[in-house]
Amino acid sequence: AEGQAAGEGRKKKPQYVDLASALSVRVLPRMVERGEAAYVEEALPRVADSPHALEWIVDIGRAPGGPFQYGGKTR
Numbered sequence: 001a002e003g004q005a006a007g008e009g010r011k012k013k014p015q016y017v018d019l020a021s022a023l024s025v026r027v028l029p030r031m032v033e034r035g036e037a038a039y040v041e042e043a044l045p046r047v048a049d050s051p052h053a054l055e056w057i058v059d060i061g062r063a064p065g066g067p068f069q070y071g072g073k074t075r
Contacts, residue, residue: 014041037062 015031017040018024032038 017028017031
């Protein structure tokens with residue numbers, strides 16, 4: 001459509017982040033800044049590790065140019 005930037009409206013692919021890696025954690029804010037909202041989803045344990053799995057999701061949102069908000073708190 002007219003007036004849309006290249007890639008706008010496309011679904012973003014998942015981005016792996018290793019929270020045990022300082023480099024990966026350091027670039028995490030830059031990855032989040034690329035969009036208006038993001039979420040973190042745990043992908044472990046693998047099925048082979050345990051018969052049970054736990055998954056958690058953290059929503060991170062902000063207005064364009066505004067501060068990030070975590071659970072209603074401004075940071």
